[in-house]
Amino acid sequence: MKRFIFALLTVAVGVIVVAGAVLIAQQRQAEPAVLAATVVGTAETPQGTLPHATLELSIYPQASAAVPGPTSGVNAIVAETDQDSWPFYWPSTTLELPAHTLVTMTVHQYDSAGAVYNPYFATVQGTVDGTADFNGMKKPGIAPADVAHTFMIHQYPEGGQPYFFLNVPMEGVAADAPNEANGYPKPVDVTFSFITGDPGTYVWNCEDPCGDSYVQFGGVMSERGWMSGTVTVV
Ligand SMILES: [Cu+2]
Incomplete structure (x- = not known):
């Protein structure tokens, strides 16, 4: 007994x-709190007049007093002791977009560049006119060595939902760019527009090797709240 x-x-x-x-x-x-695109009106598109929504994100090279950064995920445990080495998208990686809408995203990119392994990820894919606007200059892509991060939306591998693919390279700031009052250099503002389809659930992630471990694709690269997230079209 x-x-x-x-x-x-x-x-x-x-x-x-x-x-x-x-x-x-x-x-x-x-998952971080949902960040929904805001419908601001209508717009003329190749698919006719559609609702127009906007969404704004930033990419920071590390947390600061001004930008506390994400607190979830295993990297948050590392970041508690190593505050200055983890880049992240902000204020959320959990994105919600309205269906059948022209979405204009603006990303303020504060990090310096680190080349992508595959030059494809330095090209703009899936936007309305095949370009993105980098600090006022429309381009179909940038040099692979100038990429700091990428914003790539794709489907879950099991499929069964509307096709959705988008890739926009985020241009890096100069490595020696001076910091401004907020502790970060002047960002590269990347603006691009795409049209959403039927409702669906997607994932997005960065394809620039900005993490650690195996070919710098570990750590933040696979971490929600940092360099990957979800996109729900509703
Ligand atoms: Cu990245």
Whole structure:
């Protein structure tokens, strides 16, 4: 009987430890709050007159007093002790877009460049006119060595929902660019427009090797709240 109780207790302790670890991991992995595009009116598009929505994001090279950065995900544990090495999209990576709408996104990009492995990710794909605007200059792409991050929306591999693919390279600021009052250099403002289709659930991520571990594709690269997120078309 003693032996049975001891075995039972051992199993119970094991269950509690595993459940606790899963709970903590889930909390650390929580999706950031939803950031929805704002409908601002209508616009003439190649698909006729559509609602027009806008969405604004920033990419910071590290957290600061002005920009606290994400607090979820395993990288938040690292960032607590190593505040200045993790880039992230801000204020959220959980994006919501209206269906059948012209969406204009503006990304204020504050990080310096690090070349993409595949030059394809330095090209603009899936925007209305095939270009993006970089600080006032419309371009179909940038040099692979000038990419700081990319914003790439794609489908879940299982498919079964409307096709959606978009890639926009985020141009880096000069490595020696002086910081301004907010502690960051003057950003490259990247603006681009695309048309959403039927409702669906997608993921997006960065394709520039800005993380750590295996070919710099670990760490923040696969982390929600940092360099990857979701796009829900509603
Ligand atoms: Cu990145």
